[in-house]
Amino acid sequence: xxxxxxxxxxxxxxxxxxxxxxxxxxxxxxxxxxxxxxxxxxxxxxxxxxxxxxxxxxxxxxxxxxxxxxxxxxxxxxxxxxxxxxxxxxxxxxxxxx
Numbered sequence: 001x002x003x004x005x006x007x008x009x010x011x012x013x014x015x016x017x018x019x020x021x022x023x024x025x026x027x028x029x030x031x032x033x034x035x036x037x038x039x040x041x042x043x044x045x046x047x048x049x050x051x052x053x054x055x056x057x058x059x060x061x062x063x064x065x066x067x068x069x070x071x072x073x074x075x076x077x078x079x080x081x082x083x084x085x086x087x088x089x090x091x092x093x094x095x096x097x098x
Contacts, residue, residue: 074080080087 071080
């Protein structure tokens, strides 16, 4: 039995070019010329606000133990759970005040 070795030739031109571009970016050369070292990026105030909001949301625990304990106490005292409509109104009011 003979195994043929006529595999298709893989064109490495695209891979070579990608590696060259990556090397040029690391050294600061793009398109055969040296790039300026004075490039700047300005972040909008909306982007900064969004970044802060995402950080706070990430750092806030999923379950707030203090709120759960307070609601357990209210439930045991009969302060909540009797009137579903009133509870829903209170929850919505609390969310809107934030």
